[in-house]
Amino acid sequence: MDDSGSISIRICLDGHANSLALNKDNNCIAVAGRSLLKVFSIESDGFSEVHNMRQPQSNNKSLNLTFSSNAIAWSHLDTNVLATSATNGAVSIWDINKFGRNKQLNVYHDHDRTTHAVIFHQTDPTLLLSASQDSTLKLFDLRERSSCVSTFTSTESVRDVKFNPFNCNSFASVSENGTVQLWDIRRSEKFVQQFTAHSGPIYCLDYHPTHQWLATGSRDKLIKVWNMSSVKPSLEYTIHTIAVVGRVRWRPERKFHIASCSLVVDYSVYIWDVRRPFIPYASFNEHTNVTTDICFKGVPDILLSTSKDSTIYKHSTKDAQHPAASANPQSGSINFRGDLLFVCKTKTKPTIPPMIPNSGSSTKLNFLKKHTHDTVDSAIPALEDWFHLAKSSLHFFTMESNEAATDVMKIDDALTKTLKKDYMAFRACAIDYKFKTDTQTDFLTLLDYNSNIARKHGRANVAMLWNLVKMVYKTAPSKHNQVNHLTSQVSNQSSSGLSGITRASGSFGTAGIGMMSSNAASNSNIHPDGSNDHSTQNLFGTSSNDEVFDANDVSGTITVPKMLVPDLEVEVFDENMNHNNIDHQHLRNGFLYTGPHDNDVIKELPACSSSLINHDLTHTHYKHHRNEIERDIETSPPPEPPCILTVPTNIDIQFWKPFQVLADCLMLQAEVGDVQTPTAILICLGDRRDDLPIDHFVQENWLQSYVDLLHRHQMWNEATEIINISWMPSICQLNEQSTVIQTxxxxxxxxxxxxxxxxxxxxxxxxxxxxxxxxxxxxxxxxxxxxxxxxxxxxxxxxxxxxxxxxxxxxxxxx
Amino acid sequence: MFDNQVIHTEHRDVIHDCSYDYYGQRMATCSSDQTIKVWEQNEKGQWVVSSSWKAHSGSIWRLSWGHPEFGQILASASFDRTASVWEETVSDKPGPTSTSTKRWIRKTNLVDSRTSVTDVKFGPKTLGLVLATSSSDGTIRIYEAPDIMNLSQWTLQHDIPCKVPLSCISWNPSVFRLHAPMIAAGSDSTSNEPKVFIFEYSEYNRKWSKTETISSITDSVHDIAFAPNSGRSYHVLAVASKDVSIFNLKPIIDQTGCSRFEVVSAAQFNDHYCTVWRVTWNVTGTMLVSSGDDGYLRMWRMNYQKGWKCICSFKPDSNTQPTVDSPPVVNQSLSTAKFFKKGSNNTQIQQH
Structure with missing residues (x-):
């Protein structure tokens, strides 16, 4: 016999069993059902049928109800004697050593209605107790073959009965009116004590093997544990199950563990820790129909069960599922302000895995079981030792200073500032942006105004984008203009434009646009003079600390949108760069400068420091020119106009496609999670937005997302303004939904x-x-x-x- | 600097979910102790319980707030195999026992699942009142309340079998009308199979069908979350499994008209180096918060290059004392070594 039984064994029965019983050696199982009464021996790899007390029905059409068993019990002392109770009230005594029909020793027909339970006395092998629907309990003496020796009359149908293991004369019964009655076998006239335990019928009970605890299971889905040591039983624990409780059994050698199965709905067998009454410690989900009876095989780790799916299972706790283990112990939520809620299970688990799987032989296991159970458990804290210690703590992190705060989390200041800025700037910009031109503000002033708003709220890159839009539309009133004309216009504007652009620092906008304007400048042979560059440097020097974090953001790789020369990509690799070391020295034209600091150095590196700048050259024709540009951007500002900026005369002037660039910028802005800026720009552009190669569906999505975001911020007026101003029919309709005012x-x-x-x-x-x-x-x-x-x-x-x-x-x- | 407020929930068991409502002003918590609590902030900024009730007869795994357009509604998913929809009602007369006149009423109990309901989520409001549940029997169920004024009547619209036990689902929250309804589901089975599935609703066929399976994730998945779309041309999905992964789902327009996605792994992090239980997004989908068994909370942020970086990590309960004494810690056996990050980082404490 192998107790470790790591597999569950399934065998088919003829019809299902209502009840099971183990013999005193725990090596045989008897099962009883409507048309079934069998004994199986339990082996390591399965069950084998030993006895079958029901002969095949040959001619008898009507089923003999005397054999339709409800419950079965095995004598605690005599391994051959079994008792069954039948749906017609008959109680039968069986001796499995006899042959044929002689197996049935005796039948008592004392009960008028269904007998729900039958039990043997622990110490007296001749005493048998039965509980019946006819609201009586009857005590039989097996030597008295005609009728019972005493009758205990209750007021309501009795569903289950158990002898008290601590007092051989006492037993407890539970009944359908929700009461528990305690009796003395010597006093049949009246119960000793009675108390109401449940609000519905009680279907089962079990005495704790070592403590003065009585567990009851009821239709109200509760298992209650009563402390019986005092005069008046007191409620110790209440377990909340999900279905009507059909059977309860205490787990041997585990003080707080109890197994249960239910009568309906739920097919699983659960083991509960009474100290954690809401979630099962373990569950066995093998059965495909309602489990009818459960029993521990004398040891804590083997559980036998019968089910209406006509099977017997031998479950090993090793194979059990632990619902709590797969349950989510943590959770979090962020609101629009960036406040963070976080729930986590309090650390009560030891940093030790649960028990190492048993690989030892059965003898070793028996040894452990018998002698060193306690030491095994204390050496390696098993799941069951800390299972009940389950509590969570809820944390609320906010960036607003909060009176209720209990302590302060030391987190990088720049980070929280950035997070806070995200929220503040979104709100502020949503409120302050202007979308309509009027008599005072023409289109360009409007763009300028919005740019200033963005800058005011610390979003330099967004301000940058507004300036770019302004620059594009200042010079390119319509798509059909000559682009040649445009570039020269840009060149003329470049010195003011550039300073406007470079005033902002930090993130992408600057990076891309700074690049572009330099390109434009060099393209038309107008070099930014030294003073201009110096002013750039100064402006960077004065840029606020807020921007540092944004700069951190960009520090990965920088890809410049396609502009002057198609397919030109400049990437700055700084994977190994320590972000804390970024200072303003490194920010040049918005790039994080990590290369050589000096013009002289770069001259010594004719390959243009290829480790730092990775350029994807497809046309060698432009190579020289590009190197010039890259140097222009990547090197430190020269004290005087450097000679390397002299542009060879054989360059083809590339057409700059401003609308494509602008569209790309807006798209990127949306992709990185800022839908506000592209939406606002599109709105401000008015009819000019048709110049941009942006799909109408994309525009609609932006508007819709922005409106949704404003709603989340509860900025109804701003949202309505956007809806009213929008040019998409589907967005305009948003205001016409849901609200009906009857006059x-x-x-x-x-x-x-x-x-x-x-x-x-x-x-x-x-x-x-x-x-x-x-x-x-x-x-x-x-x-x-x-x-x-x-x-x-x-x-x-x-x-x-x-x-x-x-x-x-x-x-x-x-x- | 974060102000950390430790809230005493008085839940009697592990809290499995906490969630802000749509406006981020209220929150709800649910626990194994079978109760749901709804919280509000008082003028001092303290969170106080506004309602607490026993909602199920089993552990409550997840909560989902409905869009406020439909009222103050919550959905809960429980171990007791049901999902419920709750609505807060304000009665005119104060009750005899309580001063609060707000009560949460169970509007419906969805009992179709035969096993534990592991997740429940309200769909984006543009779809009306729809609810998706996932259960460990491997089925996604889509319910709809045809009349948004009647929360008691929900019809089971779709039943999507997945064959593997499901642990989590997420709706694509996009409100854009041209984005077809989309659901991502994750499984926590222990088999070595793909665990993340994307389903899409086809208006033409009027049914849900599996459009993608993310084959790169074969470890059990505990949480899954679509980022708010915020006008992006692609969808972003975060997966909490053995660690945090972020995927971009870019729609592909092909000739057959079938909807397909190009699934690109945008980021894959090993920082937790253990089971990650939860991923959650901010409202614009630019920041992801993940929490794992290492006890750390990590924030991930997308930079302007669309790259993801960990911007901070901290341990929330490092300053707070646990309420119960831990069993004594004994020497760690070598068999646990694989759960530890090899080498430097001793601050991470593993929990398996």
Missing amino acids: TCGECGRTLQKGWFCKHCKSTDPSKCVVCHVVVKGIYAWCSGCCHGGHIEHLQQWFQTNPRCPKCNHLCEYD
């Missing part, structure tokens, strides 16, 4: 069909102000109760002094 005539109370003319009163009175009696033009405010209203200012004034409606005099108030 009602204030005179007669009927709904106005159309306009303010009441058909019933034949007047336009509903449109008049109740205070001044003039037809309201503009905002009409009204009481939703009486429908009277008028000019909002008049009503405000009125309700400052009067608590009542001016028209119908009911008590009203103005919010």
Whole structure:
């Protein structure tokens, strides 16, 4: 016999078993059902049938109900004697050593109705107790073959009964009215004690083998553990299961563990730790129908079960599932402000894995089981030792300073500043951006204004993008303009444009655009003079600390959008660079400069420091020129106009496609999670946006996402402004959904069909102000109760002094 | 600097989920102790329970807030094999026992699953009132309330069999009308098979079908989350498995009209070096927070090069004392060595 039984064994039965019982040696299992009464021996690799007490029904059509067993019990002392109870109330005694029909020793027909349970006395082999639907318990003496020796009458159907292991004369019964009754076998007239345990029928009970605890399971889905040591039983633990409890069994050698199965719905067998009453410690999910009975095989790790799926299973706790182990112990949530909620299981687990799988022989295991159980457990804290220690702690991290804060998490200041800035700047920009030109602001001023807004709120790269838009549209009023013309225009603008651009520092916008403007400049043979570059440097020097983090962001690789020369990519690799070391010295034209610091050095490196700059050259024709440009960008600002900037005269002037660049910029901005900027720019562009090669669906998605984001920030006015201003029919419709306002005539109370003319009163009175009696033009405010209203200012004034409606005099108030 | 407020939840067992509502002003927690608590912040910034009720007869795994357009609604998924929809109602008369007049009423109990319901999520509001549940029997169920004013009536619209036990689902939260409804599901089975599946609803066929299987993830998946779309041309999906992974799903337009995605791994991190339980996004989808068995909370941020970097990691409970005494820690056996990050980092404490 192998107790380690790492596999579960399944055998088919003829019909299902309602009950199972183990013999005193725990090596045989008897199962009983409607048409079934068999004994199997339990072997390491399976069950083998030893006895079959039911002969095949040959001619008897009607089933003999005496054999339709509900419960089975095996004598604790005599390994040959079994007892079964039947649905017709009959209690049968069996001797499996006899042959044929002689196996059935005796049948008692004392009960009138179904017998639910039958048990043997632990110490007296002749005593047998049964519990029945007819609300009686009967004690049989096996030597007395005709009838029972005493009857215990309860008030309600008795569902289960168990002898008290600590008192051989005492037993407990549970009944359908939710009470537990304690009896003495010597006093049959009345119970010793009774208490109400559940709000529904109790179906099972079990005495704890070593403690004065009684467990009861009920239809109310609860398992309750009662402390019986005191005079009045007290509730010790309550386990919440998910279905009606059918059977409960204490786990041997584990003080707090109890196994249960349910009568309906749930097919699993659970082992609970009573100290953690909400989630099973282990579960066995093999059965495909309701489990009818469970029993531990004398040891804590082997559990036998029968089920309506006509199988017997031998479960090993090693194979059990642990629902709590796969349960999520942590969770988090971020809101739009960047506040973070975090829940985690408090650290109670030892940093030790659960028990190492047993690989030893069965003898070793038996040895462990018998002698060193305690030491094994203390050496390696097993799951069951800390399973019940489950608690979570909930943390709330906020960047706002908070009175309720209990401690402060030391996190990089730049980080929290950046996170906070994200939120603040989004809100501020959403409020401050202007979208419409009017008499004071023409289109370019509007762009300038928005650029300033973005800069004011610390979003230099966004400000940059606005400036780029401005630059493009200043020079290129329409798509059909000569691009040649445009480039020269840009050149002329370059010195002002450049300074505008480079005023912002840090992230992508600067990187790309700084590059581009330099390109434009060199392209048209106008070199930025030294002073200009110096001013750039100065501006970087004064840029705020806020930008450092953004700079960190860019520090990966920088790819410049396709511009002057197609396919030119400049990448700065600084994977090994320590971010903390970034200072303003490294920021040149928005690039993180990691290469040689001097012009002289770069001259010594004719390959243009190929380890730092990786360029993808497809046309060697441009190679020289590109190197020039790269040097221009990558080297430190020269004290005077450097000679290397002299551009060879044989360069083909490439057409710059400003709209494509602009579209790419907007797309990138959206891709990196800032939908506000591209949306705002598109709105400001008005009809000019059609120049940009941006798909209408993309535009719609931006608008929709931005509106959704504003809603999340509860910025209703801003969202409505966007919806109203939008050029997409599907977005404009958003304002026409969901809200219906019915207008009602204030005179007669009927709904106005159309306009303010009441058909019933034949007047336009509903449109008049109740205070001044003039037809309201503009905002009409009204009481939703009486429908009277008028000019909002008049009503405000009125309700400052009067608590009542001016028209119908009911008590009203103005919010 | 973060202000850390430790909230005493008085949940009697492990909390499995906490979630902000749509506006980030309320939060809800659910626990194995079968209760849900809804919290609000008072004027001092302290979180206080506004409602607490026993919601299920088993552990409650997940919560999901509905869009406020439909009212204050919550959905919960439980070990007791049901998912429930709750609505907060404000009664005019204060109750005799409680001063609070707000109560959460169970509007429906969805009992189709035969096993534990592992996750529940409300769909994006543009789809109306829809709910998806995943269960460990390997089925995704899509429910819909045809009348948004009647939360008691939910019909099971779709039943998507996946054959593997599911642990988590996520809707693509995009509100854009041209993005077909999309669900990602993750499995926590221990088999060596792909664990992440993408399903898409086809208006033409009126059914959900599996469009992608992310084959690179074969470890059990504990959480999955689509980032808010925020106008991107692709979708971003974070997966919590043995570690954190981020995938970009770029729609491919092919001739047959079938919807396909180009699944590109955008980032794969080994920083936790252990089971990651939860990934969650900020509202713009630019920052991801992950938490793992190492006890660390890590924040990931996308830079302007669309690259992902860990911007900070910290251990939330390093300053707070656990409420119960831990069993004594004894010498670690060598068999656990593989759970430890080899070499330098001694600050990570492994939990297996």
